[in-house]
Amino acid sequence: MLRDFENVEDVNKQLERLGYNMGMRLIEDYLSKTNSSRCLDMRDTAEKIQSAFRMYLNVQPTITNWAPSADEFSLVFDNNPLTEFVELPSDLNTSLRYCGIINGCIRGALEMVQLEVQCWFVQDQLKGDSTTEIRVKFIRKMDDTLPED
Template sequence: MASRRAGAKTYEQVGLAAWQATEKVNAELFTLTYGAIVRQVLADYEDCVPEANAKLDAMGRSIGGRLIEEFNAKNEQQRCVDFRDTCETIAGVALRMFLGVGGHCADWNADHTSCLVVMETNPLADFVELPERYRDLSYGQMLCGVIVGALEQVQTRATCEWEKDALRGGDGFAMRVTLVGQIDTPYPFDD
């Protein structure tokens, strides 16, 4: 989808420029390292899938809180003006910048506070087959946590969950991102 700003580059163009300017890590190493993290979390929680999902989400929130600084430093696009612009930036720029995959927003609700961020592919899920006992594992939950954690750092409270997950029988990969509200930050000075 093209940018809604007149004369601005499209989200895809900005994302590709950010991807080209970012130092790369071997994709297979990245995927296997992520898999080792998920396996260790499952071992730490004695294969309790709900607890593992919660831990992956918490780890992602922590990562997102740090990645937003790098994103803001390297992103040549103007500041997002609303939640729709923010989600388009996540899908078109951030996913490309950090994972090397494109995405787009779809299935917006009427007031533009909820959408699907549809990914072309999910590099975290390469080489992965979930055994039946882990059918409820949200394998990529860390990515949802990253989005929520990054948004919290820019005073936006949101939820994110996998709505389509090919590892659990879905037809592709899509996360539902929903705006909960803005985070009020108290002004630290008495004026």
């Protein structure tokens, strides 16, 4: 991707978009395998995200740092499987968001069930942090839209 795009921000956008598209497809598989019902609140949503990570990546992030309004939480990974065999070039260490694919995946999956969220990294093991922490914030419940016909 670095060869295909002119700058790192474009690569970051493509990684996020790739994850988003994956999430849109993974949610169907997840729902069919787990027979999950609709999420009642963000705590329920967080538990189902945790379950999906265990199911697809064989890791179980810790759900922590809830906002007082219960609309925002963190997923903390002791081991991020996407970073096991990756080393970022030193000149891109601060700007490339290699694991942005995870944020896109969460966003895409939740949008398919009418939840708009924002995701960002607080800590990243690829950047030298001891854990990987992703913050997930509820933005709004999206309305089901039907064609006018």
